[in-house]
Amino acid sequence: QVQLVESGGGLVQAGGSLRLSCAASGIIFSINAMRWYRQAPGKQREWLAGITSGHNTNYANSVKGRFTISRDNAKNTVDLQMNSLKPEDTAVYYCYTFTGGNNYWGQGTQVTVST
Numbered sequence: 001q002v003q004l005v006e007s008g009g010g011l012v013q014a015g016g017s018l019r020l021s022c023a024a025s026g027i028i029f030s031i032n033a034m035r036w037y038r039q040a041p042g043k044q045r046e047w048l049a050g051i052t053s054g055h056n057t058n059y060a061n062s063v064k065g066r067f068t069i070s071r072d073n074a075k076n077t078v079d080l081q082m083n084s085l086k087p088e089d090t091a092v093y094y095c096y097t098f099t100g101g102n103n104y105w106g107q108g109t110q111v112t113v114s115t
Contacts, residue, residue: 002025002027002099002104003025004095004096004097004106005023006095006107006108007023007109008020008021009109009110009111010110011112012111012113013113014085014114015085016113017081018085018111020082020109021077022034022079022080022106023075023076023077024077024097027104030073031053032097033051033053033097033098034051034071034096034097035047036067036069036093036094036095038091038092038094038111039094039108046091048060048062048067048080049068049080051069055071066082066083066084067081068080078095085111086113087113088113089113093108093110
């Protein structure tokens with residue numbers, strides 16, 4: 001059974017930093033590309049960043065230069081380091097992977113950025 005569990009969300013002031021982590025189980029983690037998304041109230045889910053099995057990364061323009069995605073195949077985790085946070089970064093953040101013909105999402109972790 002595939003499980004993705006996010007952690008690390010919370011309340012932070014504008015300009016601050018948070019590090020999110022997603023722990024994966026039930027998959028051969030090292031061969032799977034992983035992604036982070038977010039969804040703000042009343043908005044569509046937005047792709048933020050992706051990392052391949054070969055550690056190649058790409059980012060949405062909205063977070064490029066502020067967020068960094070990384071993975072640790074020994075721990076089966078994918079992290080999202082978020083710096084210079086803005087109030088518009090407030091959202092629920094989700095980890096995602098596609099494997100075995102199926103989409104898998106974590107339960108999400110809330111990030112709130114105050115002014």
